Amino acid sequence: MDALVIYESMYGNTKKIAEAVAEGLATRMRAEVVEVGSAPPQIGKEIALLVVGGPTHAFSMSRASTRQPAAHAVARRLRRLGVRSVAPAESFYVTDIRGALVEGELERARQWGESLAASFPVPAS
Numbered sequence: 001m002d003a004l005v006i007y008e009s010m011y012g013n014t015k016k017i018a019e020a021v022a023e024g025l026a027t028r029m030r031a032e033v034v035e036v037g038s039a040p041p042q043i044g045k046e047i048a049l050l051v052v053g054g055p056t057h058a059f060s061m062s063r064a065s066t067r068q069p070a071a072h073a074v075a076r077r078l079r080r081l082g083v084r085s086v087a088p089a090e091s092f093y094v095t096d097i098r099g100a101l102v103e104g105e106l107e108r109a110r111q112w113g114e115s116l117a118a119s120f121p122v123p124a125s
């Protein structure tokens, strides 16, 4: 069983987070990371776990209350498409619009990916 991480990134921060999440997943299952423009139009049956992520763009000043809803909105749209969610949405933080990532976020993303794979109810192949 494989995992696929699909990301969108304007300034490169989400790309780094996506790669760190894939690194964490790869400790327990095969994991591939692709930019959304290169993502397959259909998710094959070999993909058991799909992780999607992108920057928060709400066209307003960022504050704690504007961060969470963006990730939750993605989760809601995926649910409407019939995707079963196996983990709640997670947010990773930058220090400014272009970055850099807040210190420790790459390691937190790697650990999040690892714990996601560990909690996933499919044995690694």
Ligand SMILES: Cc1cc2nc3c(=O)[nH]c(=O)nc-3n(C[C@H](O)[C@H](O)[C@H](O)COP(=O)(O)O)c2cc1C
Binding pocket: 008, 009, 010, 011, 012, 013, 014, 015, 054, 055, 056, 057, 058, 059, 060, 061, 062, 063, 066, 067, 094, 096, 097, 098, 099
């Ligand atoms: C047009 C625009 C709108 C944004 N709106 C928000 C926002 O509402 N809340 C927030 O926390 N960050 C906001 N940001 C900051 C982005 O979240 C930040 O640029 C992003 O995390 C960087 O990721 P990337 O390097 O992958 O593009 C905004 C950035 C842009 C360019």
